[in-house]
Amino acid sequence: MKLSVIILNYNVAYFLRQCIISAQRAIGNLEAEIIVIDNASADHSCEMVKRDFPSVILIENKENVGFSKANNQAVSVAKGEFICILNPDTAVAEDTFVRCIQKAEKLPDLGALGVYMLDGTGNFLPESKRNLPTPKASFLKLIGFTKKYYATHISEENEGEVEVLVGAFMFMKKSIYNEVNGFDEDYFMYGEDIDLSYKITQAGYKNYYLGTAETLHYKGESTQKDAAYLQRFYGAMQIFYKKHFNSNLLLDLSVKTGVWTAKLLKTKNIAEGKKGTPTPSRAIVITDNLAMLKGLSAVVEQPLKSVSKSIFQDGSVQETLVVFDADYIPYTQIFNVMRQYRNLGNQFRIRPPGCSFIIGSDQSDDKGGVVQF
Known part of the structure; x- marks a missing residue:
């Protein structure tokens, strides 16, 4: 088997659903498996996976054992030559896994591979590529100097060697993961990705950032900032x-x-608290599904207008709530539009394929929101 996609879930059923669907699309014709390991969620996550994704391997923990231990559990049963550690509050582009495999097979000394990550506002997440957070670099970041903390020597859409990758998306050979003993279970949550990245470089491998492969990360969805x-x-x-x-x-x-x-x-x-985001002056749905539009219109306060993908050709979209129907427009194009029209007063929501809800986030480090219809 070529690839095992490992998704650790905790109480984010709607985001998990989108993550699985996007991963299935990205797998395409690859010989691959998806493993969901659940850390004793109290929502309907496990029931949803069993009912709607019977081909997904589900591991149900009876207690929350933390990030490191749970991922190590899943890797131990993974059959893929490559593994991808993936957060549940992500969505991958249709070509992400293929691009990662193609790049990995050209880099004989590769340790782990990271990708371009954007948040729910369409902005780049700088933690996609980081330097080693030495005490000095961390202190400088604390007082506002981030140059030494983030790997700014590589542009966002370029590629190159970096020291630290983010645990929301880490792609590597299973053999290397096992060689460095995986995630250190002394960490319950946070810091594991820095530790694993460092162990990989200490073992003589190189971590790599690939800016041409994309993943959306609703950063902050899986945890409460308390x-x-x-x-x-x-x-x-x-x-x-x-x-x-x-x-x-x-x-x-x-x-x-x-x-x-x-x-x-x-x-x-x-x-x-965080500053509230202004309400956009109009709302559009990128879809050709009139039944979906009608259902969504019944629960969204603003009047919704159905438009085609061609609206983005004139570059006039601003101060608009943009709802993408992922049955009509692929994630690859959705991410491109989000990047192109970010910081123009726009807000973005996605209706995952076949789903009766929309997902979005208007803060780079805030919990995302779900609207059912």
Whole structure:
């Protein structure tokens, strides 16, 4: 088997549904499997997978064992030569897996491969390609200097060697994953991708960023940004430094001070909340399905107008709620439009193929939203 797509889910059934559908499309004619491992979700995720995706391998944990342990469980049963660790709050373009395999087979010293990730607003997620977060680089990022933290030496749509990839999409040979012992289970959530990326380079392989392959990531959907999140996130960074950097009194003090300061700032931002996004002046649905349009119109406050894909040829779309029907327009084109028309007052929603709901997010690090119809 060529590829195993591994999706760890926790209480995001609607996003998981879109993720599976997009992965199935991207698999195409590849000999591949999809493995969903669920960390004791309280929603209807497992029932949905069993009912609607009988070919998907489902592993149901009775408790939330965390990111690292759950992914290691799934990899242990994966049959693919390559594995792709994939977040449930993502959607992959139709050619993403093929592009990754083609690139991977040309790079004999490849460790892991990452791709261009965009958020729900159409903007690039800079964590798609990062440098090693040394204490100095992390401190500089904290005070607003991100050049040393992110791999800015590679442009967003280019490709090249990087040190750290994001765990929302990590593509690699299963043999390499096993060689470096997979995700470190000392991390419950956060930091595992940095640790795995570092272990791969320490083993003599190279991590690589491929800007021509795309994945949408509704960053923040799988986690609540609360006190427990902050404790886990910054606690993970302390674990990483303790494991991989020579400890001394000055370093320990610097890390603790940096972590404390970051937690304080993040807590303040969370308490203040996020600014609301303005309501677009009009709403359009990119579809030829009038029945779907009628159903959606009954639950959306704004009047909806059905339009064809040709509307994007004149470049006049702004301050508009844009709903994409993924049965009518493929994810590859959806992502292209989102990138092209970002930051123009537009908001984007996607109706996954065959589904009676739309998904979207108007903040790069906020939970996404679902509207059923």
